[in-house]
Amino acid sequence: MSEPRRILYHHRIRADDGQAVHVRELIAALREGGHEVQECALVQKTHTQPGPGAPRPASFWQRLSLPRTAVEVLEVLYNRRGRAMLRQAAAGRRPDFLYERHALHCRAGLDVARELGVPLLLEVNSPMVAEMQKLGSLRLPRRARATERAVLGGADAVLAVTQVLADMLVELGAPRQRVHVIGNGAVVERYGVETARAAAAVRARWALPTSAFVLGFVGYMRPWHRLDLVLEAMTREHLGDTVLVLMGQGPALAPLLAQADLRGLGARVKGLGEVPSELLPAHMMACDGALIPAINDYASPLKLFDSLAAGVPTLAPDQANLRESIVHGDTGLLFQPFDTDDLVRQLQRLVLDRGFARRVGAAGRARLLQQQWTWQGNAERVLAIHAQLVNEARR
Numbered sequence: 001m002s003e004p005r006r007i008l009y010h011h012r013i014r015a016d017d018g019q020a021v022h023v024r025e026l027i028a029a030l031r032e033g034g035h036e037v038q039e040c041a042l043v044q045k046t047h048t049q050p051g052p053g054a055p056r057p058a059s060f061w062q063r064l065s066l067p068r069t070a071v072e073v074l075e076v077l078y079n080r081r082g083r084a085m086l087r088q089a090a091a092g093r094r095p096d097f098l099y100e101r102h103a104l105h106c107r108a109g110l111d112v113a114r115e116l117g118v119p120l121l122l123e124v125n126s127p128m129v130a131e132m133q134k135l136g137s138l139r140l141p142r143r144a145r146a147t148e149r150a151v152l153g154g155a156d157a158v159l160a161v162t163q164v165l166a167d168m169l170v171e172l173g174a175p176r177q178r179v180h181v182i183g184n185g186a187v188v189e190r191y192g193v194e195t196a197r198a199a200a201a202v203r204a205r206w207a208l209p210t211s212a213f214v215l216g217f218v219g220y221m222r223p224w225h226r227l228d229l230v231l232e233a234m235t236r237e238h239l240g241d242t243v244l245v246l247m248g249q250g251p252a253l254a255p256l257l258a259q260a261d262l263r264g265l266g267a268r269v270k271g272l273g274e275v276p277s278e279l280l281p282a283h284m285m286a287c288d289g290a291l292i293p294a295i296n297d298y299a300s301p302l303k304l305f306d307s308l309a310a311g312v313p314t315l316a317p318d319q320a321n322l323r324e325s326i327v328h329g330d331t332g333l334l335f336q337p338f339d340t341d342d343l344v345r346q347l348q349r350l351v352l353d354r355g356f357a358r359r360v361g362a363a364g365r366a367r368l369l370q371q372q373w374t375w376q377g378n379a380e381r382v383l384a385i386h387a388q389l390v391n392e393a394r395r
Contacts, residue, residue, distance in 0.1 A: 002033070002380070002383045002384075002387070004034045004035055004036065005035050005036070005096040005097070005383065005386065006035070006036045006038075006093060006094075006095045006096050007030060007035060007036065007037045007038070007095060007096065007097060007098075007099055008038050008040055008086060008089055008090060008095045008097075008098045008099065009023070009026075009027055009037050009038065009039050009040065009099045009100075010040045010041065010082065010085075010086060010098065010099070010100040010101070010108065010109045011023055011039075011040075011041050011045070011100070011101040011103070012041065012042065012075075012078065012082070012101070012103040012106055013041065013043065013045065013101065013103075014042070014043050016045075017220070018219075018302050019101075019125070020045045021277075021302060022101075022125075022184065022302070023039075023045040023046070023101065024045050024046055025185070025187065025375040026375055026378060026379060026382075027039060027045075027046050028046070028375065029374075029375040029376045029378065029379035030379045030382070030383075032376070032379075033376070033379055033380070033383075035379075035383070038089050038095075040082070040085045040086050040089050041085075042078075042081070068137055068139055069139040069140075072104070072105060072138075072139045072140045072144075073140075075103070075104055075105040075106065076105045076140070076143065078105075078106065078108070079105070079106065079107055079108045079111070081108075082106065082108030082109070082112075083108045083111055083112050086098070086108060086109065086112040087112060087115070090112070090116055094116060094118065095116070095118055096118065096386065097113075097118050097119045097120070097121055097156075097386050097389075098112065098113045098116070098118055098119070098120050098121070099121045099123065099382070100120060100121070100122055100123065101123045101125070102122055102123060102124040102125070102128065102151065103128070104128050104129070104132060104144060105140070105143065105144055105147050106147070106151070107147050107150060107151050109122070109151075110122075110150070110151050110154045110155065113156075114154075119156035119157065119386060119389045119390075120154070120155045120156050120157075121155070121156065121157045121159060121382065121385060121386065122151060122152070122155035122157065122158050122159065123159045123161075123182075124152075124158060124159065124160050124161070124165065124169055125161050125165075125299075125300075126165070126296075126298065126299070127165065127168045127169065127172060127298065128144075128148065129141070129144045129145055129148050129172075130168075130172075132144070148172060148173070149172065149173040152169055152172055152173040152174040153173045153174065153175065155174070155178065156178065156389050157178055157179075157180060157385050157386075157389060158174045158178055158179045158180070159180050159181075159182045159382070159385070160179060160180070160181050160182075161181070161182065161183050161184060161298075161299070161300035162181060162183060162298055162299070162300050162321040162324055163181050163320075163321075163324055164297060164298045164320050164321040164324070165298040165299075165321070166179045166180075166181050168298060180381075180385055182378050182381050182382065183300040183305075183324070183325065183373065183378075184300045184301070184302050184304075184305050184373075184378075185305050185373050185374045185375045185376075185377060185378045186305040186306050186308065186309035186368065186373065186374055186375070187309070187374065187375060188309050188365075188368070188369065188374055190281040190309070191281050191284075191285060191309045191310045191311070191365075195281045195282050195285055196285055198282035198285075199281075199282045199283070199284075199285035199286040200286070201282075202279075202282050202283055202286040203286040206243075206245070206270065206286070208243055209241070211241045212241055212242075212243045212288075213241050213242050213243065213288045213289065213350065213351045213354070213357075214243050214245055214286065214287045214288045214289070215230070215242055215243065215244050215245070215287065215288070215289045215290075215291050215315070215347070216244075216245045216247065216283070216284060216286075216287035216289070216290050216291065216312070217230075217244065217245070217246050217247065217248070217290075217291045217293070218247045218248060218275075218280065218283075218284070218290075218303045218306070219247075219248045219250075219303060220248055220249060220250040221246065221248055221249065221250030221251070221252040221253045221256065222250055222251060222252050223251065223252050224294060225252060225293050225294050226293050226294045226338060227244075227246075227252060227256050227293050228256065228259060229293060229338065229340050229343060230244055230291065230293060230343070231244075231256070231259055231260055231263055231265060231269070232340050233340055233343050233344045233347055234265055234268060235263060235265070236344045238348050238351065238352055239344065239347060239348065239351055241351060242268065242347065242351055243268045243269070243270065244260075244268065244269045244270070244291075245270045245272060245283075245287060246269070246270065246271045246272060247272050247273075247274075247275045247280070247283055248273075248274060248275070249273060249274055253271055256269070256271075257269060257271050280306070281306070281310065284306055284307060284310040284312060285310045285311070285312065287310075287312055288312070288313075288350070288354070288357060289312060289313050289314070289315055289347075289350050289357060290303065290304075290306075290307035290310075290312045290313070290314045290315070291314075291315050291316075292304060292314065292315070292316035292317065292322070293317075294317060294337065294338070295316070295317060295319075295321075295322065297319055297320065297321055298321055299321060300321065300324075300325075304316065304322070304325060304326075305325075305368065305373055307364070308325075308331070308332075308364040308365055308367070308368040308373070309365060309368055309374075310361075310365070311358075311361040311362055311364065311365040312361050312364075313332060313333065313350055313357050313358075313360035313361040313364065314326060314332040314333070314364065315332070315333050315334075315335065315343075315346055315347060315350070316332060316333075316334055316335075317334065317335060317336075317337040317338075318334035318335060318336055318337065319337060322334065325373070326364075327367070329360075330360070330363055331360065331363045331364040331366075331367045332360060332364055333346040333349060333350065333360065334346070
């Protein structure tokens with residue numbers, strides 16, 4: 001076990017989505033390792049979570065909805081608030097390092113880390129300025145680019161979630177020698193024998209034919225996920241046993257269910273709505289396969305690590321960021337993006353050979369364990385990077 005450290009963890013997340021999951025899981029792993037972590041944020045993510053199905057009241061900052069220009073002005077002004085929170089948190093005892101989740105227009109962590117004389121470890125999950133420009137949502141581009149370059153260039157360590165993203169961040173101003181890759185992770189203990197028993201009960205409630213091959217999708221459903229391709233695939237030969245189970249909400253859900261009915265697939269497509277996080281492991285283990293129909297080219301999808309931990313074979317697009325975690329035909333199956341024919345071919349391999357599907361799922365879980373793609377493993381990687389920075393400073 002590494003020597004206990006005091007960490008200031010700064011983020012500016014309002015939503016309670018996958019970003020919040022990352023924050024909660026990494027902080028929990030660091031604390032379980034005996035380290036003191038103080039979360040500095042407008043909306044805390046490590047408070048006790050409500051029970052399954054319980055409503056989660058939204059804070060003022062989560063309810064706030066403003067025009068895009070006003071939002072960006074507030075993001076710039078937030079730096080004053082962020083610096084004040086970090087200074088107050090550090091007033092009692094100086095932290096060993098400051099850990100910040102990168103956000104648009106945010107440089108509070110860099111400023112306070114320099115004031116305190118401690119390292120800044122910057123977690124980056126997307127090329128944010130480029131992403132916002134692509135969406136047509138950036139209103140202060142010059143300021144955003146200047147802040148991004150200053151923070152990427154000034155952080156002592158930049159932690160990218162994939163190698164694809166790491167290469168992009170170097171082009172945006174991060175010194176290559178300071179860039180490290182730490183993807184998402186899973187909590188393997190949530191996918192044990194008791195969860196498998198619960199999964200059997202979940203599957204029984206779905207009342208499916210014994211021959212059914214359940215393909216599960218977890219997440220917020222948007223049109224760009226192209227779940228309609230799966231409906232097309234399900235009409236093809238040898239895939240009549242396939243059942244698509246959708247866990248989540250989103251604007252693409254209702255049109256997809258309507259399309260399934262029009263295609264005569266209504267009985268083979270189940271929309272479960274939101275599944276509480278406490279119940280997701282059992283629902284994942286109740287599936288025979290996990291689906292990532294589309295993903296951007298730099299992401300490290302949380303759902304991938306959960307399906308690996310569950311021992312469920314993952315079917316995903318063949319692109320560089322996913323090849324970092326999936327070996328095609330061994331620990332998962334990859335299909336050409338947006339290619340329905342190839343999706344059908346790969347899905348048939350799983351549906352027609354259930355033994356092969358189980359072997360792929362088991363190999364995926366084994367690789368996750370071997371590579372320590374867990375939140376505890378990620379916590380140890382973060383601490384090792386800090387230790388390296390300390391040793392370099394002593395030379």
